[in-house]
Amino acid sequence: MPAELTPQEIVVELDCYIIGQREAKRTVAIALRNRWRRQQAPPDIQEEILPSNIILIGPTGVGKTEIARRLARLAGAPFIKVEATKFTEVGYVGRDVESMIRDLADRSISMVREEHESRVQERAKGLAQERIMDALMPPLPTPDGKIPEEKRSSATHTKLRQKLQNGDFDEREIEIEVSTDHSPMLQVFGPMGLEEMGMNLQDLLGNLSGRRRKKRRIKVREARRLLTKEEAQKLIDMDTVTREALNRVEESGIVFIDEIDKIVSRMQKNQGGADVSREGVQRDLLPIVEGATVTTKHGMVRTDHILFIASGAFHVAKPSDLIPEMQGRFPIRVELHSLNEEDFYRILTQPRNALLKQYQALLLAEGVSLTFTDNAVRAIAKTAARVNAEVENIGARRLHTIMTTLLDDLLFDAGSTGVAAVELDASAVNARLSEIVENRDLSQFIL
Numbered sequence: 001m002p003a004e005l006t007p008q009e010i011v012v013e014l015d016c017y018i019i020g021q022r023e024a025k026r027t028v029a030i031a032l033r034n035r036w037r038r039q040q041a042p043p044d045i046q047e048e049i050l051p052s053n054i055i056l057i058g059p060t061g062v063g064k065t066e067i068a069r070r071l072a073r074l075a076g077a078p079f080i081k082v083e084a085t086k087f088t089e090v091g092y093v094g095r096d097v098e099s100m101i102r103d104l105a106d107r108s109i110s111m112v113r114e115e116h117e118s119r120v121q122e123r124a125k126g127l128a129q130e131r132i133m134d135a136l137m138p139p140l141p142t143p144d145g146k147i148p149e150e151k152r153s154s155a156t157h158t159k160l161r162q163k164l165q166n167g168d169f170d171e172r173e174i175e176i177e178v179s180t181d182h183s184p185m186l187q188v189f190g191p192m193g194l195e196e197m198g199m200n201l202q203d204l205l206g207n208l209s210g211r212r213r214k215k216r217r218i219k220v221r222e223a224r225r226l227l228t229k230e231e232a233q234k235l236i237d238m239d240t241v242t243r244e245a246l247n248r249v250e251e252s253g254i255v256f257i258d259e260i261d262k263i264v265s266r267m268q269k270n271q272g273g274a275d276v277s278r279e280g281v282q283r284d285l286l287p288i289v290e291g292a293t294v295t296t297k298h299g300m301v302r303t304d305h306i307l308f309i310a311s312g313a314f315h316v317a318k319p320s321d322l323i324p325e326m327q328g329r330f331p332i333r334v335e336l337h338s339l340n341e342e343d344f345y346r347i348l349t350q351p352r353n354a355l356l357k358q359y360q361a362l363l364l365a366e367g368v369s370l371t372f373t374d375n376a377v378r379a380i381a382k383t384a385a386r387v388n389a390e391v392e393n394i395g396a397r398r399l400h401t402i403m404t405t406l407l408d409d410l411l412f413d414a415g416s417t418g419v420a421a422v423e424l425d426a427s428a429v430n431a432r433l434s435e436i437v438e439n440r441d442l443s444q445f446i447l
């Protein structure tokens with residue numbers, strides 16, 4: 001089970017995706033492991049142990065969100081990211097902060113449902129296969145309406161089934177009956193009251209009318225996909241899924257609250273007239289962070305042991321400007337460092353999903369093998385660092401804009417020309433980028 005990774009192992013995993021930021025990785029690894037440790041503790045103390053909520057402090061684009069997201073993924077934990085500023089918007093209603101827990105519950109449900117469905121995948125495939133068989137070669141019912149077993153296992157059937165399995169009929173059209181549970185025409189936005197209770201009209205209507213069944217003519221290939229999905233849904237027990245999903249939210253959910261520094265009142269504490277709406281948001285968030293029970297359409301969710309990771313640049317405000325109760329609920333603070341040329345060099349090449357690997361994969365789809373000399377990668381990293389320093393520091397996000405600019409022609413031409421291999425060296429990189437970098441107006445727009 002991935003949830004049983006030790007802090008050291010968690011950091012090793014995070015290292016596969018995030019360069020540097022060692023302290024932040026260590027901190028989130030400890031917080032994650034502490035939850036598992038809590039679950040091992042005797043019940044009476046278990047309830048007392050509070051989650052180690054964290055504030056990640058650092059400039060934009062240095063990996064704050066990425067670390068939290070990766071952490072959740074490797075823990076198999078339901079994860080949601082919200083912008084704290086969202087709750088300061090006009091028309092916002094105090095109770096709406098609970099919506100993040102409802103969204104988290106939705107995520108958890110689909111996560112657990114997918115896991116359950118993948119466990120019954122083979123059986124579902126078999127059942128789908130039989131339904132397609134019936135559509136291809138409708139069995140003749142006996143007078144009492146039953147389908148004789150020997151028909152299903154006759155020699156013709158066996159041959160047909162084999163061909164079907166081989167994909168020989170994939171392009172053939174058949175008529176099947178599928179349930180249409182999502183009708184986009186029915187996108188109704190319910191009144192606030194319902195939404196707050198975590199319900200919407202769609203669900204209510206869906207429950208009233210039940211699942212609709214509809215005959216459709218589709219290709220066997222498509223039918224296999226639809227019917228497997230449908231059979232898998234029938235095979236799993238949604239009550240079990242729901243119970244497991246809600247439990248998972250409560251025991252291992254992670255809520256990432258971005259831009260927490262933007263809901264800090266900018267005024268000095270004793271200056272009077274504190275920024276009511278910002279502080280108001282903190283007050284609204286507080287009960288959820290402290291531990292409340294939120295009603296979702298799937299059932300009640302206790303937030304006591306959900307892990308909250310807040311994040312912000314804190315250029316102007318400081319964590320100590322948060323209301324005291326909030327500070328107490330986020331006892332762990334960790335700073336992320338801004339990224340330099342050497343970091344960019346590593347980010348371009350080392351992570352499992354490194355940017356260069358991504359572009360290589362894209363171009364390989366066109367049969368083009370793209371390589372970079374070491375000096376080319378150095379030149380890209382150098383350019384990124386320079387534009388960050390001269391225009392605006394947007395961290396590793398700068399690499400994306402630079403790479404798209406650098407590879408623009410190649411990405412446009414690939415597929416049309418017969419080029420099979422491209423190697424970029426430092427001079428090719430500089431030829432493409434230096435003019436833009438030198439010209440500040442240009443780089444502001446392009447890079």
Ligand SMILES: Nc1ncnc2c1ncn2[C@@H]1O[C@H](COP(=O)(O)OP(=O)(O)OP(=O)(O)O)[C@@H](O)[C@H]1O
Pocket residue numbers: 017018019020021058059060061062063064065066067258312313347351395396397
């Ligand atoms: N240290 C790093 N190692 C590898 N990739 C990184 C690193 N920092 C950032 N990135 C990449 O840069 C992009 C932006 O990073 P991320 O979303 O984590 O920024 P952030 O710190 O949350 O910024 P913001 O404060 O603007 O939300 C992501 O695609 C991420 O993969």
Ligand SMILES: [Mg+2]
Pocket residue numbers: 064065066258
């Ligand atoms: Mg972010």
